[in-house]
Amino acid sequence: MTVAAILAALLLLLAIGMPVGFAMAISGALGLYMQGGIDTLFGVLRTAPLSGVSHYELLTIPMFLLMAEMVLLSGIADELFKTAAAWLGRIPGGLGMATALAGAGFGAICGTSTASAATLASTSLPSMVRQGYEPKLAAGVVAISGTLAMLMPTSVALVIYGLIAEVNIGKLLISGIIPAILVTITILGTILLLVWQDPARAPAARRLPFREKLQMLWSVGPMLLLFTAVTGVIYTGVATPTEASAVGALGAFLLALARLKVTIPRLIVAVQRASYGSCMILAILIGANIFSYAFTLTHVAHDLVAWVGGLAVSRWIIITLILAGYILLGSFMDQMAILVLTVPIVLPVIKTLGFDPIWFGVIKIVTAEVGLITPPIGLNCFIVARYAHRPVTEVFRGTFPHFIAHLVAIALLVAFPELVLWLPSQMAQ
Amino acid sequence: MIVALDRGLSAIERPAAVLSAFVLFGMMLIVAVDVAMRYVFNDPFAWSHDVISLYLLPAVFYLALSRTFDIHGHIGVDILQYSLSDRWRRLCQIAIGLLGAGLFVLIAWLGFERTVEEYADGSAISGLIEWSTWISVAFVPLGSLLISVRLVIYALLHAIALIFDERIVELPPLAGSEESLLEAEA
Numbered sequence: 001m002t003v004a005a006i007l008a009a010l011l012l013l014l015a016i017g018m019p020v021g022f023a024m025a026i027s028g029a030l031g032l033y034m035q036g037g038i039d040t041l042f043g044v045l046r047t048a049p050l051s052g053v054s055h056y057e058l059l060t061i062p063m064f065l066l067m068a069e070m071v072l073l074s075g076i077a078d079e080l081f082k083t084a085a086a087w088l089g090r091i092p093g094g095l096g097m098a099t100a101l102a103g104a105g106f107g108a109i110c111g112t113s114t115a116s117a118a119t120l121a122s123t124s125l126p127s128m129v130r131q132g133y134e135p136k137l138a139a140g141v142v143a144i145s146g147t148l149a150m151l152m153p154t155s156v157a158l159v160i161y162g163l164i165a166e167v168n169i170g171k172l173l174i175s176g177i178i179p180a181i182l183v184t185i186t187i188l189g190t191i192l193l194l195v196w197q198d199p200a201r202a203p204a205a206r207r208l209p210f211r212e213k214l215q216m217l218w219s220v221g222p223m224l225l226l227f228t229a230v231t232g233v234i235y236t237g238v239a240t241p242t243e244a245s246a247v248g249a250l251g252a253f254l255l256a257l258a259r260l261k262v263t264i265p266r267l268i269v270a271v272q273r274a275s276y277g278s279c280m281i282l283a284i285l286i287g288a289n290i291f292s293y294a295f296t297l298t299h300v301a302h303d304l305v306a307w308v309g310g311l312a313v314s315r316w317i318i319i320t321l322i323l324a325g326y327i328l329l330g331s332f333m334d335q336m337a338i339l340v341l342t343v344p345i346v347l348p349v350i351k352t353l354g355f356d357p358i359w360f361g362v363i364k365i366v367t368a369e370v371g372l373i374t375p376p377i378g379l380n381c382f383i384v385a386r387y388a389h390r391p392v393t394e395v396f397r398g399t400f401p402h403f404i405a406h407l408v409a410i411a412l413l414v415a416f417p418e419l420v421l422w423l424p425s426q427m428a429q
Numbered sequence: 430m431i432v433a434l435d436r437g438l439s440a441i442e443r444p445a446a447v448l449s450a451f452v453l454f455g456m457m458l459i460v461a462v463d464v465a466m467r468y469v470f471n472d473p474f475a476w477s478h479d480v481i482s483l484y485l486l487p488a489v490f491y492l493a494l495s496r497t498f499d500i501h502g503h504i505g506v507d508i509l510q511y512s513l514s515d516r517w518r519r520l521c522q523i524a525i526g527l528l529g530a531g532l533f534v535l536i537a538w539l540g541f542e543r544t545v546e547e548y549a550d551g552s553a554i555s556g557l558i559e560w561s562t563w564i565s566v567a568f569v570p571l572g573s574l575l576i577s578v579r580l581v582i583y584a585l586l587h588a589i590a591l592i593f594d595e596r597i598v599e600l601p602p603l604a605g606s607e608e609s610l611l612e613a614e615a
Contacts, residue, residue, distance in 0.1 A: 013528070016521040017510045017601070019503030022529050029532065046539045049569050053490045056482040059460065062453055062489060239464055246460030253457070271450040276502040278453070279493040283503055334504050377507070 003298050006031035010291070010341075020337040021280075024287030031294030044293050052286035056242060057169065060159045062278035063245030067154060068110040069270040070252030071226075074259050077119040079219040080105045085127065086213045089205030093195035095131055096141040096202055099124040100187040103145025104180065105220070107152040108227045109252065112277075113372060117146025117380040125384065134201040135390055137194055140398025143380040144187055144406075147369035151180035153231045154248065157335065157368060159241070160281065161361040164288065164343045168358070169241045170234045171424035175358050177231070178419050179366060183409050190405040222258075226251045235427055281336065288340035295344065305348045315353040316414075322346060323367055323410065330371020331378070338368070359420045363413055370406045373399040431585050432597070438578055442496040445575070449492035456485050475557045483554065483565045491572025495579045507603045518600050519591040526584025533577040540569030 006027050013023035032041040071077070084098035084105070091097065099120060107116050120142045128138035150157045153173040162169035195202045230248040233239040239247065256262050295301060308318065329338050343364070350360045372380040375396045385392040413419055459477050467473035497503055510518060546552075547563040554560045586598040 014506045015509045016524055017505045017507060017518075018525045018529065019498070019505045021503060022525075022532065023505075026528055026532050029535075042539060045536055046543050049536050049540065049573070050487060050566060053487050054482050054565065055486075056478055058486055059456060059481060063457060063460070066453060066457055238468075243460055243464045246457050247464055249457045250461040268447065268450060271454050272446060275446065275450045275453045275489060275493045276497045276500065279449070279490055279497040280503050282490045283494065283497075333506055336504060337506060376511075 002031055002034045003295075003300050005034060006291075006294055006298070014337075019280075019283065020334065020340070021283035021285075021287035024284070024291040024340070028287065028291035028294040031298065032290070035294060035297040040297075044290060048289050048293070049286055052289045053282050055163075057163065058282065058285075060169065060242045060245045061156055061281050062274060063242070063249045064154050064156050064159065065112065065277045066271065066274040067230075067245065067249040067252045068112050068115050069274045070249060070256050071106070071110045072115060072119065073261050073266060073270050074252065074256035075261055076219070076223055076255065076259070077102070077106050077110075078123050079216070080223060081120070081124045081127070083216040083220055085124075085205065086208045086216050090207055092199055092204060093191040093202040095124065095128045095133065095205055096137065096191040096195075097188050099128070099138075099141050100145045100148075100184055100191065103142075103148045103187075104152075104184045105223060105227075107146075107149030107154075107180070109152075109154060109223055109230070109248070110149060112156055113147045113149045113369070114379060114383060116149040117143060117372075117383045120146055121384045121386075128202075131205055132203045136394050136398040137191075137201050138398070139381075139384050139390055139395040140400070140402060141187070141191060143373050143378075143384045143395055143399050144369075144402040146380045146383070147372045148180055148183060148187075150365050150369055150372075151176040151183060151362070153177065153227075153234060154245070155365070156281070157339065157365055158361065160285070160336065160339055161343060161364065163285070164340060165347050165357050165361060167361065168424075170237070171427060172358050172361055173241055174231070174235055174427060175362050175420050175424045176365065178423055179362050179409075179413055182412065182419060183366065183369070183406070186405045186409045187402060190401050194401060222255050226255065237427065284336055284340050288344070291341075292344050301345050301348050304345065305352045308349045309352050315355070318353060319350075319355065319414065322349075323363065323414070326364060326367040327370050327374065330368060331374040332376060333371075334377075334379075335368040335371055338371070339364070356417065356421060358424060359417045362420045363410065366406065366410050366413060370403060370410075373403060431582060431589065434578075435582050435586065438495075438575070438582060439499070442499060442575065442579070445492045446496035449489050449496075452485050452488045452492070456481055456489070459485075479554065479556060479558070479560050483560050483562070487565055487568040491568040494572045495575040498576055498579055498583075501601045510603055515595070515600060516591065519587050519595075522587040522600065523584045523591070526580045526582075526587065530577045530580035530584065533573045533580065537570045537573035537577055540566060540573060544570060 009030050010023055010027035013026060029041055032044055081098060081102040084101045085095055088094035088098045102124060103116060103120055106119060110116055125138055125142050129135060149155065153176060155176060158172050158176055159169055162172045226248060229251050230244045233244045234241050347357060351357060372378050378396065381392055381395040381399060385395045459481065463474045463477045544563050544566045547566055552562045554562060590597045
């Protein structure tokens with residue numbers, strides 16, 4: 001009864017458009033009152049609003065958001081694409097591939113996919129269209145390449161999963177690297193296939209002198225340095241992910257300073273955007289905290305685990321159904337909301353089935369990538385449509401081949417968990 | 430009068446949000462210098478961990494909470510909103526404002542009680558330095574009170590828009606809409 005009331009209240013509040021964090025807190029508060037009375041409710045509301053924001057590890061989220069803002073301020077993304085385009089432009093579909101590589105490179109230092117999509121849309125998309133690329137193909141590549149940021153070691157989404165699932169965040173961030181490479185290869189392969197089907201979709205760009213290409217490589221140097229500063233220190237255990245995120249943010253700030261892009265008003269705007277983003281995420285985490293107290297009292301997660309454990313069905317069928325459910329949810333719900341709403345319930349089931357929580361986190365994030373390009377609310381498609389001045393339906397059609405290719409990538413990651421777990425297993429303890 | 434209240438509240442929210450941004454930038458400097466002090470001079474700050482988790486993180490969150498709502502920075506699920514008329518969407522905003530205000534008034538009140546108790550008890554976290562906890566707890570009622578007032582004003586403005594003059598406040602932009610993307614760019 002209480003569970004039904006909590007879920008009904010949550011769905012109703014979400015349906016009226018209430019911010020996710022507030023909706024979870026209110027429905028959780030209702031559940032606490034129904035399950036434990038007024039004392040339980042007051043007890044949780046006295047502590048959760050502060051304890052939910054006073055963990056040192058939470059600092060990783062604002063620091064990665066700040067790093068992303070500083071990277072955007074530095075304008076390095078433009079040069080990443082230009083460099084990749086100079087080296088790959090002559091290959092059929094080369095500018096599309098350059099976009100995917102710039103997306104991976106940019107994602108490696110800016111872990112938010114919407115920022116990545118917006119940046120790629122304003123830099124690589126006009127170049128591809130000018131080159132005579134089919135707009136549908138160009139827009140699809142940009143939308144999917146933006147999602148790569150979610151798998152990189154600066155991924156805010158992975159940090160949030162790590163905090164909710166209580167897994168080692170350093171290992172989790174590192175575990176995304178090989179899947180990110182796999183997904184990048186998947187995108188490159190899809191572009192090649194599309195161009196092979198119809199070469200007119202993506203004409204080759206003009207040839208650049210070798211000397212010019214070499215010079216352009218210099219611009220990638222600071223990006224590599226920043227990527228190494230963050231990933232290297234996490235991998236070697238020199239610093240915690242929290243410390244690495246702050247060092248990365250400072251590095252990105254110094255990069256923007258060195259490129260003479262920093263003015264006081266622009267800096268304030270950039271830091272404020274990081275502050276608003278952090279506030280939004282922390283509000284969701286506090287709401288999820290209150291909600292999970294209520295859910296714990298109902299013993300639903302425990303009962304669900306017992307029920308799934310008693311099923312005479314292969315665990316591979318169950319994980320396939322869970323992932324299919326995630327892709328379906330991702331087509332109409334925000335990824336952050338999906339993470340905080342489902343992980344506390346689904347993760348105990350995953351553990352009972354004998355799957356690794358770090359592996360599941362990465363797979364979950366790849367399904368989230370798919371959600372970002374799936375109608376009706378695939379956010380990256382809307383961002384690209386806006387920048388490209390194209391109908392959003394066209395962008396969705398352009399991402400469809402990548403949607404199919406991503407399903408193949410997910411199947412590979414599910415079939416071969418070592419792809420996710422090998423790199424973190426090599427880390428210093 | 431409501432419009433004047435709205436402006437008055439914005440006059441508090443904006444500097445609070447700028448302060449939140451300064452604190453955020455400060456945390457970046459503290460942690461980065463702390464790491465450098467540890468590896469270069471083998472002499473890390475003894476206070477950074479406690480100061481950040483106890484005071485600075487709550488400050489960043491609660492100082493920006495209300496302003497983030499005002500700029501539609503808290504994400505929601507818009508799927509049903511696309512199919513609603515403007516009139517129904519106004520009603521939804523009123524419900525969001527009132528229910529949200531109810532939650533945050535309760536949190537503000539309980540937080541205020543806790544702040545007073547911890548101040549009276551002289552509660553502190555022991556360690557190399559004793560950190561008073563009431564300062565940290567005080568951010569909860571402060572930030573929650575601000576957003577409670579913001580939510581009440583929000584509900585009232587949408588009620589006025591529904592009954593009298595819809596120009597007084599615009600409906601929040603939907604995800605993927607032109608307005609939301611323009612807002613994201615801004």
